Amino acid sequence: xxxxxxxxxxxxxxxxxxxxxxxxxxxxxxxxxxxxxxxxxxxxxxxxxxxxxxxxxxxxxxxxxxxxxxxxxxxxxxxxxxxxxxxxxxxxxxxxxxxxxxxxxxxxxxxxxxxxxxxxxxxxxxxxxxxxxxxxxxxxxxxxxxxxxxxxxxxxxxxxxxxxxxxxxxxxxxxxxxxxxxxxxxxxxxxxxxxxxxxxxxxxxxxxxxxxxxxxxxxxxxxxxxxxxxxxxxxxxxxxxxxxxx
Amino acid sequence: xxxxxxxxxxxxxxxxxxxxxxxxxxxxxxxxxxxxxxxxxxxxxxxxxxxxxxxxxxxxxxxxxxxxxxxxxxxxxxxxxxxxxxxxxxxxxxxxxxxxxxxxxxxxxxxxxxxxxxxxxxxxxxxxxxxxxxxxxxxxxxxxxxxxxxxxxxxxxxxxxxxxxxxxxxxxxxxxxxxxxxxxxxxxxxxxxxxx
Numbered sequence: 379x380x381x382x383x384x385x386x387x388x389x390x391x392x393x394x395x396x397x398x399x400x401x402x403x404x405x406x407x408x409x410x411x412x413x414x415x416x417x418x419x420x421x422x423x424x425x426x427x428x429x430x431x432x433x434x435x436x437x438x439x440x441x442x443x444x445x446x447x448x449x450x451x452x453x454x455x456x457x458x459x460x461x462x463x464x465x466x467x468x469x470x471x472x473x474x475x476x477x478x479x480x481x482x483x484x485x486x487x488x489x490x491x492x493x494x495x496x497x498x499x500x501x502x503x504x505x506x507x508x509x510x511x512x513x514x515x516x517x518x519x520x521x522x523x524x525x526x527x528x529x530x531x532x533x534x535x536x537x538x539x540x541x542x543x544x545x546x547x548x549x550x551x552x553x554x555x556x557x558x559x560x561x562x563x564x565x566x567x568x569x570x571x572x573x574x575x576x577x578x579x580x581x582x583x584x585x586x587x588x589x590x591x592x593x594x595x596x597x598x599x600x601x602x603x604x605x606x607x608x609x610x611x612x613x614x615x616x617x618x619x620x621x622x623x624x
Numbered sequence: 625x626x627x628x629x630x631x632x633x634x635x636x637x638x639x640x641x642x643x644x645x646x647x648x649x650x651x652x653x654x655x656x657x658x659x660x661x662x663x664x665x666x667x668x669x670x671x672x673x674x675x676x677x678x679x680x681x682x683x684x685x686x687x688x689x690x691x692x693x694x695x696x697x698x699x700x701x702x703x704x705x706x707x708x709x710x711x712x713x714x715x716x717x718x719x720x721x722x723x724x725x726x727x728x729x730x731x732x733x734x735x736x737x738x739x740x741x742x743x744x745x746x747x748x749x750x751x752x753x754x755x756x757x758x759x760x761x762x763x764x765x766x767x768x769x770x771x772x773x774x775x776x777x778x779x780x781x782x783x784x785x786x787x788x789x790x791x792x793x794x795x796x797x798x799x800x801x802x803x804x805x806x807x808x809x810x811x812x813x814x815x816x817x818x819x820x
Contacts, residue, residue, distance in 0.1 A: 393631065393632065394760075397632075397634055397635050397759070398634065398635065398760060400759055400760065402759060407756050408759055409684070409757075410683040410684035410810065411683050411756070411757030412758070412759070413809055413810065414684075414814060417817050418816055419819045419820075420780050420783070420819075421820070423745060424699070424737050425698065425699070425748065426750055426763070429697060429715070430715035432661075441656075448656055469629045470630075480646055482641065482642070490644060491644060491651075492641045493651070507653075509645075510645075510657075544636075544639060544642070544645055546645055552697050552763070555695070556633065556761070557638045557642075557761060558633055558635055559636040559637075574636075576636075576759050577636075585633060586633070586634060586636070609633070610632050611629065611630075
């Protein structure tokens with residue numbers, strides 16, 4: 379791991395309109411875990427405007443293959459095979475290269491491999507549910523997995539999560555750090571979910587829905603879903619952020 | 625020239641199983657990654673005062689939450705972020721313990737870093753918190769209570785209107801090289817969270 383040069387402009391002010399509010403009572407866990415006081419706004423400095431950078435050599439060959447990376451030799455994870463691919467851009471439309479992406483998900487039956495998981499659906503002995511990759515110079519990424527199943531969760535008595543994959547994006551600075559979830563085109567459960575509904579903006583929700591791209595499908599193997607992600611962009615001006623000595 | 629900007633992708637909660645993706649070995653899923661990223665900040669001998677930071681994240685009922693993940697990012701002892709050949713990564717990631725809710729970072733005390741106007745900031749660490757029930761990752765800063773003089777001149781600490789909340793950003797020295805930094809999501813001691 380190396381460090382980024384601090385000689386960078388600051389970030390565009392975060393627009394909170396497309397983000398969920400901290401307190402969204404229909405998602406019950408937010409009630410006791412949401413700060414009640416306003417966020418304090420300050421221009422950041424190097425600690426916010428830089429971040430760790432990860433080298434491609436850190437990755438193992440199967441890190442982006444969830445069908446194989448937990449499977450026994452000669453075995454594969456069970457479920458509809460898919461490839462998820464897309465680009466990470468910043469708000470100015472520039473690609474974000476060298477961005478570490480970590481993903482995690484339930485198996486095809488909707489069960490997570492986690493000791494706190496209580497859903498009765500079975501584990502798949504050949505599926506772990508984690509993957510990671512680093513974007514290339516064009517901000518592009520892809521990974522292979524199986525479609526996660528929907529599952530019931532302890533919120534309302536009949537709340538089910540839509541099928542989803544969690545994404546963690548490191549960006550190039552702590553100011554860009556983002557965790558989100560990707561949903562699947564055409565899933566009716568998206569519009570009934572209190573976690574999705576924490577976002578009070580239909581267009582913003584739609585940007586979390588990956589589109590099915592059958593033209594890219596691998597014949598007799600895997601369908602393809604496309605999912606692009608936008609991180610905060612840097613300001614363009616040169617006339618500020620004069621670091622000491624510059 | 626005005627420019628049409630794309631909108632930042634919406635955040636969604638990290639959920640209760642963030643460990644699967646970010647710290648799978650901690651989640652007892654071994655064999656996929658050699659080690660969890662961010663578990664070690666020091667990879668060899670390093671310059672500066674080695675310190676340990678521990679704490680818990682409390683919810684609005686006063687309970688320590690046991691499914692959070694904390695990340696920190698900081699300068700080295702010389703106040704630098706840009707060193708490429710060093711035994712210090714500057715970046716740490718720690719899930720809160722599934723029983724006690726404790727997190728711990730073994731790191732080095734950061735040096736002073738200039739603010740954008742050139743003034744030196746007090747030694748501090750950038751902190752980011754996610755968990756089930758947190759819809760957008762929370763940014764805060766950790767300062768040190770044995771840096772009173774630097775804290776009194778810090779460009780951000782000195783600008784905070786509610787002086788009674790400033791202590792929520794300051795780690796308390798427990799013993800030599802050991803600091804306590806509890807994070808309160810709500811309540812009387814609600815931590816100051818930043819929009820930076």
